[in-house]
């Protein structure tokens with residue numbers, strides 16, 4: 189139900205039990221699960237709008253054809269000092285559904301060991317075992333692949349590890365390019381196994397990865413379609429679009445003896461401040477229970493900082509009063525850097541995505557829209573391989589021992605990145621990474637194959653750590669949010685990451701020489717041809733100029749113990765607060781070797797259960813209402829009944845302008 193913009197004042201409540209900041213992947217999962225309880229009220233504030241389902245979004249075959257500008261935050265990285273000193277564009281979803289509206293649909297989980305490492309880092313309950321229930325809970329897995337495709341492409345999922353009843357459709361396209369088979373068998377010739385199911389706990393191997401595709405109509409499955417559309421009529425769920433949260437507001441300090449949360453003497457969050465645009469009035473809304481940050485790994489930490497939660501030196505520079513000195517906020521940022529290398533397949537008659545032009549495109553479109561079959565059901569990437577370090581280097585043991593003997597702190601950013609807790613946390617990650625990379629089932633590198641000859645290499649267990657920070661106390665300074673965010677992934681600030689990519693490109697050069705791949709008649713061009721294939725310096729130079737994001741930012745609000753630079757506890761509560769959680773990709777303490785949407789859906793499902801559980805544990809809580817007196821109604825039209833629906837921006841009128849004396 190979409191209500192006109194001016195209904196915002198009419199239907200918004202003065203306070204909600206839960207306020208979710210960001211209606212992307214994690215935010216919509218949590219909104220759905222919390223509103224299963226009809227006695228609970230939830231407001232989702234989303235900066236973007238509902239997408240009108242254009243073909244560019246819904247048709248898998250159009251993945252990679254660009255972003256709709258209004259749906260992208262248009263963030264740019266800092267110049268990459270360890271590469272070529274250039275900035276990189278960094279697309280992020282600014283739309284209901286967040287990254288799941290823009291993403292490449294690839295659905296991979298990573299290895300069992302990747303998640304067991306999260307537990308080892310001090311997070312009980314967050315092992316593979318702890319996540320598997322939620323991987324399954326989120327997905328409705330479908331195996332509608334023809335027997336012929338199953339056989340030739342080795343698709344045999346282990347149904348025990350998949351869910352059939354979850355909201356998110358996960359399946360396979362109804363069309364595969366022939367080059368997929370060459371790729372799988374070529375990789376196998378190099379001694380890397382073909383996996384029948386890449387999501388069963390062993391990820392080092394080649395596979396056809398499932399996709400977030402709705403099997404029935406072969407269109408994109410995203411968090412909005414999966415988790416929101418079917419529950420929009422719940423009267424206890426309000427979604428306000430085009431509302432950017434600019435600050436988290438603090439209430440009184442509470443001492444809550446009865447809570448299972450670590451709340452004694454902690455700060456209580458009162459609500460949030462938000463606005464439709466830089467020059468529109470700031471409004472406030474209060475929470476009865478919690479504020480839940482789901483603004484993604486880049487904006488959630490910036491929001492914490494401008495609200496006074498973060499490293500003191502950064503808060504002081506911003507001129508923001510320090511509410512909680514939390515050194516980890518914005519640190520430990522990790523990403524999978526990737527390099528697209530091109531080996532043009534020239535076999536005469538080979539059908540590739542390049543053929544989708546003119547009459548053929550018209551025919552293929554007709555096929556797709558008439559009966560949802562054909563090449564347009566196929567996303568950009570279905571075919572990929574994860575190589576373990578053993579697959580990349582015979583001297584893997586000595587490589588790892590060299591890393592173990594190095595000084596981890598020298599690789600971290602200066603300033604707030606050198607806080608003792610951050611150093612300690614990174615040293616632990618460093619040890620765990622070397623252990624993970626020694627494992628034959630864990631990916632060190634991913635190679636993604638499209639149909640035309642691009643073999644994109646991406647480093648999967650990066651040692652480099654970047655950071656994100658706000659540049660202004662007002663996220664809307666200078667008119668929009670992006671210029672106020674400093675995002676520095678610091679690609680290859682640890683040289684081992686680029687070393688992995690060099691090895692990856694050499695692997696590519698071996699791969700295109702296999703019998704299976706030779707059938708495609710690949711024509712590598714400079715810098716991927718034989719002139720540079722064995723020349724590390726030339727490959728490194730090419731990598732430096734071509735690295736870009738695989739769009740997997742994580743770690744910037746890490747779930748780690750406080751003395752390891754953590755921001756949230758294993759219950760995802762921000763340290764120092766009683767009722768503020770983060771549930772998005774930022775909490776991932778160590779990136780898995782995988783595309784990370786599967787992990788984010790599962791994290792949010794787990795968060796939903798924890799929030800419900802903690803709420804039950806906490807009730808009745810006589811102190812709670814007293815500690816934070818009901819706020820004045822921030823909407824001039826008074827508290828109406830809770831009506832169903834979406835509240836769509838631009839929000840008009842009625843908000844508090846400036847301070848009204850209660851929260852700060």
Ligand SMILES: Cc1cc2nc3c(=O)[nH]c(=O)nc-3n(C[C@H](O)[C@H](O)[C@H](O)COP(=O)(O)OP(=O)(O)OC[C@H]3O[C@@H](n4cnc5c(N)ncnc54)[C@H](O)[C@@H]3O)c2cc1C
Pocket residue numbers: 209210211212213214215233234235236279280281282283284285286287288290291292293294295296431432433434482483484485487488491738739740741771772773774782783784785786788
């Ligand atoms: C181009 C692209 C391709 C990708 N490809 C894949 C892939 O193929 N497979 C895969 O597994 N993963 C992929 N990913 C990654 C995956 O989509 C993300 O990991 C996932 O979306 C992260 O979920 P999240 O909830 O943390 O953040 P998001 O999904 O980004 O959601 C954050 C939401 O918060 C909103 N928001 C932010 N700040 C505010 C604010 N101040 N106020 C209100 N709202 C706010 C945003 O608009 C957004 O809707 C891709 C991502 C991108 C961008």
